[in-house]
Amino acid sequence: MNHIPFLVIGAGPYSIATAAYAKSLGVETLVVGKPLDFWKMNMPRGMFLRSGPDWHLDARDVHTFETFVKMRQAAVPAAKLAQHEIRPVPLDTFLDYASWFMGQYDVTTHNAYVTHLAKENDEYVATLDDGEKIRAQNVLLGLGFTFFKHAPRELVEKLPPGSYTHTCDAVDLEFYRGKRVLLVGGRQSAFEWAALMNEKGAEEIHLTHRHATPKFTEPDWSWVQPMARRALSDHAWWRNLRPDEQENIRHDFWATGRLILEQWLDARVHQPNIHIHEKTNIVAVNAHADKTLQESQGKLFDVLLDDGAQFNVHHIILATGYKPNMQNVAFLDRATLRDSLGTVDGFPALDTEFQTNHKNLYITGLAATHAFGPFFGFTVACPVAAKIIGDTVGGKRVANA
Ligand SMILES: Cc1cc2nc3c(=O)[nH]c(=O)nc-3n(C[C@H](O)[C@H](O)[C@H](O)COP(=O)(O)OP(=O)(O)OC[C@H]3O[C@@H](n4cnc5c(N)ncnc54)[C@H](O)[C@@H]3O)c2cc1C
Numbered sequence: 001m002n003h004i005p006f007l008v009i010g011a012g013p014y015s016i017a018t019a020a021y022a023k024s025l026g027v028e029t030l031v032v033g034k035p036l037d038f039w040k041m042n043m044p045r046g047m048f049l050r051s052g053p054d055w056h057l058d059a060r061d062v063h064t065f066e067t068f069v070k071m072r073q074a075a076v077p078a079a080k081l082a083q084h085e086i087r088p089v090p091l092d093t094f095l096d097y098a099s100w101f102m103g104q105y106d107v108t109t110h111n112a113y114v115t116h117l118a119k120e121n122d123e124y125v126a127t128l129d130d131g132e133k134i135r136a137q138n139v140l141l142g143l144g145f146t147f148f149k150h151a152p153r154e155l156v157e158k159l160p161p162g163s164y165t166h167t168c169d170a171v172d173l174e175f176y177r178g179k180r181v182l183l184v185g186g187r188q189s190a191f192e193w194a195a196l197m198n199e200k201g202a203e204e205i206h207l208t209h210r211h212a213t214p215k216f217t218e219p220d221w222s223w224v225q226p227m228a229r230r231a232l233s234d235h236a237w238w239r240n241l242r243p244d245e246q247e248n249i250r251h252d253f254w255a256t257g258r259l260i261l262e263q264w265l266d267a268r269v270h271q272p273n274i275h276i277h278e279k280t281n282i283v284a285v286n287a288h289a290d291k292t293l294q295e296s297q298g299k300l301f302d303v304l305l306d307d308g309a310q311f312n313v314h315h316i317i318l319a320t321g322y323k324p325n326m327q328n329v330a331f332l333d334r335a336t337l338r339d340s341l342g343t344v345d346g347f348p349a350l351d352t353e354f355q356t357n358h359k360n361l362y363i364t365g366l367a368a369t370h371a372f373g374p375f376f377g378f379t380v381a382c383p384v385a386a387k388i389i390g391d392t393v394g395g396k397r398v399a400n401a
Pocket of ligand 1 (some may be wrong): 032037143
């Protein structure tokens with residue numbers, strides 16, 4: 001069995017940022033996971049990022065996204081520069097940056113998944129899907145979004161079994177060519193999926209959301225990075241805010257992220273075959289009664305909205321977001337970890353160093369937003385979490401030397 005001081009589970013932005021920083025401190029670190037696979041497997045090709053190149057992964061602020069972009073642009077002839085335009089940032093450009101960043105810090109990954117993690121005495125034992133076992137003193141869970149798909153119960157109760165898919169499982173948009181689709185949700189991902197599906201040749205797309213359709217405008221994210229970085233000088237900054245102060249910041253973040261749609265989507269979704277049903281709820285969805293039509297067209301579902309709109313679709317896609325609940329993380333051993341993990345409303349309870357109530361077990365990213373603020377659900381806070389966790393794990397190593 002391999003024995004390692006620092007095991008990082010997951011290979012998304014938060015994990016590789018922390019692994020890079022820990023390695024730079026001389027901490028022997030092993031990352032288990034497939035690099036950026038949520039971005040490669042659960043986001044559609046052709047997607048653009050909402051964030052700009054000013055958000056990066058490096059706790060040392062050296063190998064930044066902007067440095068990468070400048071370096072890449074310098075390598076192309078001026079005539080081709082327009083093709084390397086990065087506003088908005090294409091998904092592939094971010095993936096290239098992440099891969100380059102890993103190279104700068106010599107971060108490699110063991111390309112496997114952890115199927116079981118248990119606590120044994122004061123250490124952790126991970127079992128991988130390739131059969132390997134790893135014993136570790138410190139473990140970071142960089143779980144990201146995969147375990148936390150959210151589908152509101154009151155919505156799902158109205159949908160026939162097998163009629164719906166979450167956006168993160170509906171990324172092969174070619175599949176929807178010639179089909180009619182209902183997207184449930186009214187935020188950026190619902191609209192971006194609609195635009196991309198239309199461009200891939202979907203026949204008809206409906207969007208339903210309970211609220212008014214947000215405005216298409218350029219969001220101002222400039223305040224987010226300085227605020228996310230406050231945790232660097234005061235790890236307890238977020239938790240020491242009054243509840244109303246936290247609420248105001250959450251609201252401002254929500255207003256920037258969710259109450260605005262990117263301007264570059266506007267013309268792409270205002271198309272004759274895209275129907276936006278704002279301020280509507282689904283009343284009922286039933287499998288189409290006409291069996292002969294079903295046979296010729298594949299499965300069909302009749303949809304009735306509360307504004308009286310009726311139409312039928314082949315697929316329903318839930319753009320209903322993500323909500324952490326640590327009980328969903330099935331690979332955590334129930335007896336030694338999961339049942340005894342301290343939580344608040346499904347989120348892990350974390351100390352000011354991202355440590356859970358299980359000593360030397362750390363959790364970062366979206367699951368840490370309750371303890372550290374909403375920024376930790378986005379890449380903007382990768383360097384912050386990396387520095388705090390890396391210094392803590394690295395500091396212990398020095399103390400133990
Ligand atoms: C549609 C969409 C668009 C987004 N756009 C932006 C944007 O423009 N800008 C931005 O900053 N953020 C954006 N986000 C948020 C973005 O996903 C997060 O900022 C980022 O992914 C968080 O990184 P992470 O490392 O925490 O999680 P993830 O990227 O989700 O990575 C976690 C990784 O852990 C792996 N993993 C989980 N369990 C195991 C296991 N047992 N063994 C091994 N590996 C495991 C997963 O496979 C996954 O690859 C977007 C999210 C979505 C859904």
